[in-house]
Amino acid sequence: MTSRLTDAELVARCREGDEEAWAELVERFSRYVYAIAVQGFRLSDHDAEDVFQEVFARTYERLDRLREDSAVRPWLAQLTRNLCVDRLRERTRVEPTEDIETGADETLAELDLALDVREALEALGDPCSELLDRFFCRDESYRTIGEGLELPPGTIASRISRCLVKMRVQLEGRNDGPAASGG
């Protein structure tokens, strides 16, 4: 599901009771919330699922309290972070060490950047969006992707490479590139 609605437009529609908009909001941010819980805070699947559902349940209930519709993304990030910290406290029964939070904050900054890239990926549309997602997010091989598309693996490899170039050009055109860092 891909739309060109901005975050603010999507939130406004959710607030009006548009269930399709809500489903799209969940879809748009599900990977981000999941990644914060699992990669940022290394929660177990069980805890991560609880946090994931709680984040969206609270978001649904509290959309009216969002000061700016366009701020839903940092709001979700902060809510997820807080719930993860709460969950860690329950599990360890001690205050989380600064190390845990500092480590998570570094990962969260990276995930924030990853979400920018994700948005650019979706803006590219198919076939690039699908190809890059299948290769990098779903770990499908050139062969597997190629079988589905009836194309040889070498063609898939070159298309993925071309898609990455297109994406780079698109991101560079935004003039808000990230600080150069490793990875």
Add this chain to the structure above:
Amino acid sequence: MSANPWNEERLGFLIGLLRPAPQGWVEAASQLPRLRVVLDDLVERAQADAAFRATLIADLEAALAREGIEPRPHLVRELQTRLS
């Protein structure tokens, strides 16, 4: 002079960071508006009818399933909390 921050290797790495959440989680969260209606209705009926409340509390998972809702743990807990 500065390295390209959006080189292909870095882009591939960043794309790979956001893997899909389990489908069941996403579906459950997507269905929240409908779930709210069903949960509100169950709680309202339980408040009005003691016999219904007793049946509900006896098996929350079955009650949710009867309403066509997968009784995921967080939903069962929420219903339990609202009925207590």
